[in-house]
Amino acid sequence: MHDTAPALELHDLTVAYHKKPVLWGIDLEVPQGKLIGIVGPNGAGKSTLIKAVMGLLPISSGWVKVFGQPLKKSLQRIGYVPQRESVDWDFPVSVMDVVLMGRYGRLGLIKRPTKEDREVARACLEKVHMLPYANRQISNLSGGQQQRVFLARALAQESDLYFMDEPFSGVDAATESAIITLLHELRERGKTMLVVHHDLPTAREYFDMLILLNMRLVAFGPTSEVFTNELLQTTYGGRLTILSDVAEAVKEQRILR
Amino acid sequence: MNDLIPEFDFARVFIAPWADGAQTFIWIALMGFFVAAACGLVGNYLILRRMALVGDAISHSVLPGIAIAFLLANSRSTPVMFLGALVAGILTTVIIEVIHKKSRVKQDAAIGIAFSTLFAIGVILISLYADKVDLDAECVLYGEIAFVPLAPHVQMFGLPLGPEPVVRMGFVAALTLLLIILFYKELLVSSFDPGLAASLGINAGVMHYALMSMLSVVVVSAFESVGAILVIAMLILPGATASLLSQRLPVVLLLSGVHGALSSLLGIHLSIWLECSMAAAMVVMGAALFVLAWVFSPGAGLLATWLSRRSKPVRLEAAPQPAYGR
Ligand SMILES: Nc1ncnc2c1ncn2[C@@H]1O[C@H](COP(=O)(O)OP(=O)(O)OP(=O)(O)O)[C@@H](O)[C@H]1O
Ligand SMILES: [Mg+2]
Numbered sequence: 001m002h003d004t005a006p007a008l009e010l011h012d013l014t015v016a017y018h019k020k021p022v023l024w025g026i027d028l029e030v031p032q033g034k035l036i037g038i039v040g041p042n043g044a045g046k047s048t049l050i051k052a053v054m055g056l057l058p059i060s061s062g063w064v065k066v067f068g069q070p071l072k073k074s075l076q077r078i079g080y081v082p083q084r085e086s087v088d089w090d091f092p093v094s095v096m097d098v099v100l101m102g103r104y105g106r107l108g109l110i111k112r113p114t115k116e117d118r119e120v121a122r123a124c125l126e127k128v129h130m131l132p133y134a135n136r137q138i139s140n141l142s143g144g145q146q147q148r149v150f151l152a153r154a155l156a157q158e159s160d161l162y163f164m165d166e167p168f169s170g171v172d173a174a175t176e177s178a179i180i181t182l183l184h185e186l187r188e189r190g191k192t193m194l195v196v197h198h199d200l201p202t203a204r205e206y207f208d209m210l211i212l213l214n215m216r217l218v219a220f221g222p223t224s225e226v227f228t229n230e231l232l233q234t235t236y237g238g239r240l241t242i243l244s245d246v247a248e249a250v251k252e253q254r255i256l257r
Numbered sequence: 258m259n260d261l262i263p264e265f266d267f268a269r270v271f272i273a274p275w276a277d278g279a280q281t282f283i284w285i286a287l288m289g290f291f292v293a294a295a296c297g298l299v300g301n302y303l304i305l306r307r308m309a310l311v312g313d314a315i316s317h318s319v320l321p322g323i324a325i326a327f328l329l330a331n332s333r334s335t336p337v338m339f340l341g342a343l344v345a346g347i348l349t350t351v352i353i354e355v356i357h358k359k360s361r362v363k364q365d366a367a368i369g370i371a372f373s374t375l376f377a378i379g380v381i382l383i384s385l386y387a388d389k390v391d392l393d394a395e396c397v398l399y400g401e402i403a404f405v406p407l408a409p410h411v412q413m414f415g416l417p418l419g420p421e422p423v424v425r426m427g428f429v430a431a432l433t434l435l436l437i438i439l440f441y442k443e444l445l446v447s448s449f450d451p452g453l454a455a456s457l458g459i460n461a462g463v464m465h466y467a468l469m470s471m472l473s474v475v476v477v478s479a480f481e482s483v484g485a486i487l488v489i490a491m492l493i494l495p496g497a498t499a500s501l502l503s504q505r506l507p508v509v510l511l512l513s514g515v516h517g518a519l520s521s522l523l524g525i526h527l528s529i530w531l532e533c534s535m536a537a538a539m540v541v542m543g544a545a546l547f548v549l550a551w552v553f554s555p556g557a558g559l560l561a562t563w564l565s566r567r568s569k570p571v572r573l574e575a576a577p578q579p580a581y582g583r
Contacts, residue, residue: 056455080456087450091305092504101446105457110439137504153453 293517346473
C-alpha cells in the first residue's frame with residue numbers, strides 16, 4: 001500500500017532540551033533501500049535527531065512519518081542501535097538475552113520468546129560472528145564485541161528502517177568492513193539504514209547518501225553531490241585543521257584510485 | 258564481658274523457640290521471609306535502575322500518607338492506611354520526577370528534598386493532631402514484627418490461614434512475584450535500555466510508575482512489621498547480595514529470595530540471643546550475609562580475587578588463535 005512512500009519523512013522538525021532548541025526546522029525525505037550517513041560535529045544533534053524520530057524525545061514542532069504512516073503505526077518496522085555508552089554493561093544479562101530483546105516487539109505483552117525467536121537470535125549472532133559468545137555475561141566483552149551484540153539485536157528486530165548511532169565507534173578495521181558488508185546485504189534486501197558516522201573519508205566511501213547536520217539540515221543528497229568542501233565547511237563551522245585533513249585524505253584517495 | 262553480651266546458649270537460642278513457641282515463631286519467620294522476599298524482588302529492579310534511594314524516599318513518605326488518611330477517614334482500618342500510604346508513595350515518585358525534570362536539580366538531590374519534606378509534614382501532622390491520630394510514631398519507624406502472631410487470625414473458605422498481617426504480606430509477596438514473572442521481559446528491557454523499550458512500543462513511563470506503585474504497596478505492607486527505616490535495608494540487601502553471586506537476572510532474583518529466608522530465620526535467633534529488636538536483628542543478619550557473599554563469592558569475592566592474585570600462574574588452556582575480528 002505504502003510501498004513507494006519515503007522510508008522517513010520529516011517536516012519542520014524542531015527539538016529542544018529545556019526550551020533550548022538543538023534541532024531547528026529539519027525537512028527531510030529519505031527514500032527506501034538506501035544506506036545513508038548522518039554526519040556532523042559533536043553536539044550537532046545527530047543522536048537527538050534519531051531519538052526524536054523514534055519518539056524517545058518530545059518534539060517541539062513538525063511531524064515525522066515512517067513509510068507514509070505516523071510513527072506509532074510503524075514502530076514495528078523500525079530497528080535501533082543506540083550509542084554503546086547509553087546502557088549499563090554490568091547488567092546481569094547474557095549476550096543471548098540482549099539479542100532476544102530485539103524480538104520483544106513481535107511478541108507482545110506477557111509472551112515468552114519461543115524456540116523460533118532463539119533460532120533467529122542465534123542466526124543474527126552468527127552473522128556478526130558472535131555466536132561463540134552467546135552465553136557470556138555482557139560485561140565480559142570488548143567494546144567492539146558489545147557493538148556487534150547491539151548490531152545482532154537490531155538484525156533480530158527484522159525491521160525495514162534502521163537507525164544506528166555510531167555503530168563503528170571502537171571497532172577495528174576488519175570488523176568495520178564486516179559490518180559494512182552486512183549493511184550492504186541489508187540494503188540489497190531493500191532495507192533503509194541511517195547511520196551516524198564520524199569519519200569523513202570513510203563516510204564518503206560507505207554511504208549512498210549523506211545527511212549533513214549541524215542543528216539545522218545543511219544538506220541532504222547523494223554522497224557525490226553533497227560531499228563538497230563548501231558544504232562540509234558549513235557543517236563543521238570552518239574548523240579548518242580538521243577540514244584540511246579531510247581534503248588531504250580526499251585528495252589521497254583520488255590519487256589512489 | 259558477660260555483662261555486655263548475653264551468654265550464648267545453643268539450646269535457648271536455637272532449640273527452645275521451635276520446641277516451646279513454634280506457633281509464634283513460625284509466623285514471625287514467615288512474616289520476615291515474605292517481607293524480605295517482596296522487598297528483595299522489587300529492590301532488584303531498583304538497584305538495576307540505580308534508584309535504590311527512591312525506595313528510601315517512599316518508605317519515609319508513608320508516614321504523612323497514613324497520617325492524612327487517618328485524619329480524612331478517621332479510621333485505623335487497614336484499607337484506609339493502605340490507600341493513604343500508596344497515594345503518598347506514588348506522589349513522592351511524581352514529585353521526584355517533576356523536580357528532577359523541570360529544574361536543574363539532579364535526581365539524588367530531588368529525592369532528598371521530596372522525602373525529607375514529606376516526612377517532616379508527617380511529623381508535624383502527628384504532633385498537631387496527636388490526640389486524634391492514634392499513631393505510634395515509634396512503631397511506624399521501627400515496626401514490631403514480634404507482635405505479628407498476636408494479630409487476629411483470618412480464615413478463607415473456612416480454612417484458618419494465619420494472622421492477618423502475615424496473610425496480607427504473603428499475598429503481596431505472591432503478587433509481586435507473579436507480576437515480575439508476567440512482565441519479566443518488559444521490566445528487563447525498560448531497565449536495561451529504555452531507548453529500545455520505547456522503540457518496541459513499551460512505554461517506559463508506564464513501567465516506571467507501575468514499578469513505583471508496586472514498590473509503594475510492598476513498602477506499605479512491610480513497614481508495620483519492620484518499620485519505615487529498616488524496610489530500606491530489606492529493599493537493598495537481598496538484591497545487592499545476590500548480584501555478588503550471579504550475573505544472570507533469574508538467578509539473582511532467586512538468590513535474593515534465599516537471602517530473605519535466611520536473614521529472617523537467622524535474625525530471629527540473633528534477637529533471641531541478644532534479646533533485641535527482631536526486625537533490626539534480621540537486617541543485621543542480612544548485612545552479615547552480604548559481607549559473607551562479598552568475601553567468599555566464587556567469581557568476584559575478595560577472597561577469590563586475593564587468591565588469584567597471589568597464586569602462581571595457573572595452567573592456561575591451549576594457546577588462543579588470533580582473533581581476526583572475532
Ligand atoms: N539530555 C540532554 N539535556 C540537555 N541537553 C542535551 C541533552 N542531550 C543532548 N543535549 C544537547 O543537545 C545537543 C545535541 O546533542 P546530541 O547528543 O544530539 O549530539 P550528537 O550530534 O549526537 O553529538 P556526538 O557526536 O557527540 O554524539 C548538544 O548541544 C547537547 O549538549
Ligand atoms: Mg551522539
